[in-house]
Amino acid sequence: MLNFSAIPAELHAPAQRYWDQFEAALQSQNLPHPRDLLPPSVTADEFFRQLTRAFVASEFIAKTSAQRPQYLIELVQSGALFTAQTDAHLDVFAAAVNACNTDAELDKCLRQQRQMAMIRIIWRDLNRVADMREVTAELSRFADKSILLAAEFHYRALEKMYGTPIGRESNLAQPFMVLGMGKLGAGELNVSSDIDLIFTFPEGGETNHASRAISNQEFFIKLGQKLIKSLDTVTADGFVFRVDMRLRPHGQSGALAMSFVGMEDYYQTQGREWERYAMIKARTVAMAGGEGQIAARKLLRDMLQPFTYRQYIDFSAIESLREMKGLIARQVQRKGMNLDVKLGEGGIREVEFVVQVFQLIRGGRDARLRKRKVPVLLPFLEQENYLPPGAGSALLEAYIFLRNTEHAIQGYQDKQTQSLPVDPIGQLRLAWAMGFENWDSFFATLSGYRQRVNTEFKSVIAAPDEEDTVDQKALAFWMGLWEGSLQGEDAVHALTARNIEGPEALLKNLADLREGRAVLSMQASSRTRLDAFIPRLLQVIVHEAFGPKLPITIAETFARIVPLIEAVARRSAYLVLLVENPTAVQQLVKLCAASPWIADQIAQYPVLLDELLTPESLYTPPDKELLRDELRRDVLRLNWDDLEGHMEALRYFRSAHALRVSASEVAGVLPLMKVSDYLTWIAEVVLEHVLNLGWEHMVERHGRPRRSDGSVDTAPDFVIVGYGKLGGIELGHGSDLDLVFIHNADSNLHTDGERSIDNTTFYTRLGQRIIHVLNTYTPSGKLYEVDMRLRPSGNSGLLVSSLTAFEKYQANEAWTWEHQALVRARVVAGSAALGEQFEQVRQRILTQERDLDKLRADVSEMRRKMREQLGSEGKSKPNPLSASKTPAIFNLKQDSGGIVDIEFMVQYAALAWAAKEPKVIRYTDNIRILGSLEEAGLLDAQSVAHLIAAYKAYRSTGHRLALQRQEAVLEGDNHFLTERAQVTALWQQLIDHT
Template sequence: MLNFAGVPAELQAAPQHSWEQFEASVLAQQLTHPRDLLPASISAETFSLQLTRALVGSEFIAKTCAVRPAYLLEQIASGELFEAWGEDALAPFAAAIQACTGDNELDACLRRFRQKAMIRLIWRDLNRQDSMQSITAELSRFADTAIALAADYHYRALQQLYGTPRGRESGEAQPFMVLGMGKLGAGELNISSDIDLMFTFPEGGETDHPSRSVGNQEFFVKLGQRLIKSLDTITAEGFVFRVDMRLRPHGQSGSLAMSFVGMEDYYQTQGREWERYAMIKARTVAMVGGEGAVQRERARQQLRSLLQPFTYRQYIDFSAIESLREMKGLIARQVQRRGMNLDVKLGEGGIREVEFVVQVFQLIRGGRDARLRQRKVTVLLPFLEQENYLPAGAGSSLLEAYIFLRNTEHAIQGYQDKQTQSLPTDAVGQLRLAWVMGFDSWEAFSAQLSLYRQRVNSEFKAVIAAPDEEDSVDQKALDFWLGFWEGSLQGEDALQALQAQDVEQAEALLKAIGDLQQSRAVLAMQASSRSRLDAFIPRLLQTLSQHSLAGKLAPLTMAPVFQRIAPLVEAIARRSAYLVLLVENPTAIQQLVRLCAASPWIADQLAQYPALLDELLTPESLYSPPDKDQLRDELRREVLRLGWDDLEGHMEALRYFRSAHALRVAASEVSGTLPLMKVSDYLTYIAEVVLEHALQLAWQYMVARHGRPTHSDGRVDEEPDFVVIGYGKLGGIELGHGSDLDLVFIHNAESACESDGQVAIDNLTYYTRLGQRIIHILNTQTISGKLYEVDMRLRPSGNSGLLVSSLVAFEKYQMNDAWTWEHQALVRARVVAGKASLGKQFEAVRYKVLTRARDLDELRREVADMRRKMRDQLGSGAKSERLFNLKQDVGGIVDIEFMVQYAALAWACQAPGIIQYTDNIRILGSLEEAGLLDADSVSHLIAAYKAYRSTGHRLALQRQEAVLEGENHFVEERAQVTAIWDRLIGRP
């Protein structure tokens, strides 16, 4: 039946093999051969050509039909494969779902119809039987139907258990509403797309069951969970749609379903600009339950009225341009950082840029012009040109490019039914894509694709480009500095020219310039990149000169700062887009010089992770650290487009997030805009937000493979019954630059039970693997380095103990077997991520352990012995009397920490308030308030502790160890700390 006329030889073997497997399956299952099922409207030759194209272009079709040939045969016999869906096309789907009598039957039925629908849509797409617009509309229609049918089934099932949810004020039965976002909302769903959803309901209240009533929110959360499971879970028959709920209010930490009041409050008080962008395409794709059609329409209109003021301003909102420029910058940085230029969606000139062009006008003018609230890009592009929002020809040009890009995306995704937009890099894959798209060669296809992407990018830049700024660079000064770089000024002439400009260490600067010129990275540069470097270096030297003359490099001169920046130049020599960024943004060069002059650590970070140069573009954010909620929101936006199965993408996003904010901390610290305590707070917040996401990422991984842990009473863990405990500097909210993380993992699962997935494992193994996955996410060395070094030695029994302990086992160990130094460590322990209720239980155990009455003489002896051992092992000791190790030597940081820990263990039984906090400063304050330590001692200890830590931070940013040379460092502070130690604990 195959017809390989016009098919390249390299593409023939696989479809031929697939066809032979299909025929074998037809024979084995005693089914009718497709040639005997063809309707009169299609000839055998036409079918043969279509079949060949489908098998060449889609491995998904080939493999699915080889296993389940009936899926294709049914659609051939009915003629459905060869015609557009009519109004009743999905009626059999609805009837089959409504006939289901159990969840397993429902899920299997959804997946069977999904497989058949995908075969049909990919077939028709590859054979161009329908336009791109029709394919996306039909797929969206199928998604709407699948969501509505599954939601209705689960609504009725929950109604049997809990009754009907009714409004507190109205008494009416409440409908469950599903909002489709993104391409689903626009009715432009692509092949193998995930679906972005939100769940809402009009009114709070409770169900009307006489004995098992629950709150409306609980009812609809359960409904949402069941709906997601039916759509998203991968079974032997695949999945229906990958479901992404992260666009809902508060993201993944928010409730799965929210009432209208809650939605309105969130968007009025906390809604972000990027959420306006997302809300443009929001559409009610399903509504089940309620009082009937009239009430449902009323609810639909009420929700639209609630969301519209947030999405569309009632004035021409040119302020939206700035936020869109920021979003554009975020997209560009993600593309650059992740090497996504092969991505036809997110890469330069890709699908996202076309959508962006449209949404710029929607956000700016949609409040005034309701016609702009249309969701479909293909409808809006001609309208924008017609109404002169876009120049003549631009709308039609973008539409042509958009259709080509979307067809390319479908061809990529339809091959294996995978959610990817990346162009193939292997020769056969490239040839296949080119042939499917109607080209004889990859070169011809690639040339056409490049043309369209250039066209898109040009229009994109024209729409949201920043206004031209006056060139603030002195051209004569640039010419002067260019002479040193290009070699027209050399030797004695160069030296005299620099000296005439009052440049100190002129010889060292000339040598540094020469070393960079002769470096391997610079010598290997291509001509185009070298021209960009030639534009950058004079600007760098000019900026260095200006800062030097203004005294901003003190105590350094131009030469050492240039030497610090040179490794960065070498690092970006082959990625000249960064050179363009610096050349076109004088502000970025100024910040680069300022920060590298202040800290070699910052210079090293930039050289190691050049993507951080993006942070220099916006000094207002560089020197204005966000709070913890803002950090969460920023990370949420960073990972919004990543599926949970994209572990590598999440790990890279987390590493960039941590590095970018570490840079902001350092920048704020060296500039004096952030005091010591705030520096540690900020570094600790970063770690906590990263740990929260790592836990969620690990949980999603485990759920996908093993389901969720269960309990003997039938409950299932909808969230991990697990907490991450931070010890040491993390627990004490005292992280520094480069600090590792001391962690302990605790769970509260029943060990005798197991998970509910197809590959079930016992709960203890489940949570152990969860912990291992978290460590893998944090510790793995990627191209962007490690997130954090993780130290798990403080867990019960140390390295010989279980990686994850139950709360009961942890309590037993702490009460019966733990050493005194382990109780000292517990003073600084706190929950940093995980289940809130389990966190409270941990706090109760910590309280119980720390408030035990102790023999004070024995406690003093044990604390002093441990301190002596640490000092002997880690302090300066006899190495030099002129050295002072800030942390380990007598009178240093650890002496203060040990005194705080001793006091907490000694007196918590009589004053429990002293262990409320885990940081040394507040514990010291609590000791004074409780009358356990005199005010002078507390004041001396706090002042010394802050001074030591501040110096330690400064030394870290200068890449120096926390060891001071000389006899005059902290003489008074050390004496005061030592005197207090002798009074409180004494020497062993």
């Protein structure tokens, strides 16, 4: 008997009626009673408790059991009703389908299996034996299996009639591929969902039948038609799944099945924003027949990914999703669907939109956002600070409640609806099924969840309410100025009245931009975005000018931003980003006003605008280990053979962090030494990755270098040595990288691959690969300018040297200036063991006894040549008003008393005294070498202090000039007079004394 003890009396009668019919059917068909078939793990009391709940909450279960009692009997007898779905359950399903011989048998079998699967899944859901994630996963796996089994059945049948479809290019049998979209693609199918499908196949061609050959497309269209009929048609046994094909290319007017070439052409030329949204959840749910299924699956994924996920930060996705939500909201309002838990305000769709907006905006750059399941992504979004603390967990809790509500609504009659019931009995039944005593308490809880969802949704995707945040009157003024309705003397007077300095220049800049080719050729939608942005930009510039105070005029600040506007005119998603994010505009204005170099960088690489969204990270550079982690995350989505992808990721990484360090420098939050540290760390992390990238490429092509003991190199026996500013941990903005490559492999041995080459050639090609990655221009520019002239024998020498050859050259052939360079050399990437050996070689070379007179002469002569070629002495005109003999300009680096004088003195001292005090060459940076010289008593404290102070002052000024896009040359005769005099005096004392 049914156990109604905990069930409202109003719900008893329908369940009891179906139970009476069920027991009568058992008797008339001579079937055993389910209580006599229970497995030992399930008591009769527990069974009847679950049975009663299922019959009360699901008319579908009750009615189907009464009409076809054998379904419930089989589920109880097999134990499937009481256990989670397993491969064994699906194997039973497959065996039943594979026993079918005709289309009619197949269709009947699929429907019977579906009815039993739905009884089992809804039963377990209503009794909370399975949670929401298990329910949706099991439904999705059952749908996958249904599609696959039906597709394989019809493929075999069509193959007998028309032959096997063969690819025109590959000559391989072609598989039929089914893309699952929406909740099926995400593996989150609901209790009574339709399934959105797209049919495709790799190649065109025709079938190989001797007399009835047809094109591959015709074959797969026939197969698609048969598959839909087997799944979708309603018969006396019901249906399997309602099939919706409207998401295919060209919608209902498009071909039912399309080749990869046709799919790619469509999405590249005609794909719309809402199709990107749909493609997020796309998954290959079935592949029938053919060969090369794994390769075909990967090829399809790689083909669709660029359409779905943009490499840049795509804020236009917010606008697109907002428009889509607006359409849905109007539909809901028009059709009175506010009680719809999916589409109504605060419903399931809003949770999905919150997740998908981040996927569309940032999924191209962060592969971790490409997961399809909402419950997986919500905690991740909160963990990664895409959502504020608590928002992800709150949305997940609401999502689970909403999905359970949806299942309870649909499970009642197996109908595709998400609308809350309006009749009292229906309301009571739903409330009770959801664990509430009455409708009011359930509805209050549901409303609370929906309100929270809607609040989070609005904070992420809803259009910003500018009434409270923007001075509308001021915005209207700037709009009139931009549109040209306010111009001429009236405009000048209006700007002057607002204390705008140089109004004529600002008006000219606006007119030039408005009438320039970049703006005139914009599409209407893009121009609308520009018109929304320019007034806001002007308003921010003016606010910054009269608030924090810009270092340059309003007109000059605007002029620096114009190249960026022109650069993004055809990629107006960036304009959306700026309109949506006032903080980003504020940072843009502040940084461009402070540094034309930063303005140039952002105009050249607009993708860097993403960095302006979070000032916390913009002005807080990470340390080297965090840089490594960040780059590792950036390339997680990439295979090692995706060279283009790695090159783009590396270029963005370097540019983004160069922007961070320059922003921190102009903001005064990062001192000079930390600036150089940070820029050096960026280069080192990039070089580490480029070395690994080149290594994986070489190993894939040629195998691994063999060693004399019979083993192979499991990692590169290779190091990248940094010289100059890189070696000295003194990189500046835009610095080149002076590199030397060294290996330690046996040149007489070869690699172990099929295309074996000798070890020396292997490592030489590895070096070439590294230079190619660093030096090649891509749409994102060049990674680094590389200078290899410091290698043994310079440009005429081998690109990669063995350690033995390097030491031999340094000991017997190197010039003094090459030993000077070695003072600043250190390993920046590669084998730790080989790095230690290199350092030992460096120590041996630098600690040699030297002829000090010859050393002084060599250093002095090299410095003289550099001054003549690169310095400003003799090139500047003397100042007639000054009695000073100091040139009218001062080259910070090359002139007497400048940076190079200090560097040469440090190098001379290290070479001269390392033999008796090896610790002076422990470090490669000038500041610490000077400290070591003082510590060893080789230079007095005052001299060291003067050199360090001058060196820091010169470099700080050089950095500042670089950010102002100026050369390191100062005009006038009154710059650094004290520092230059002190440096020159020490030069005379150390080098040029007689």
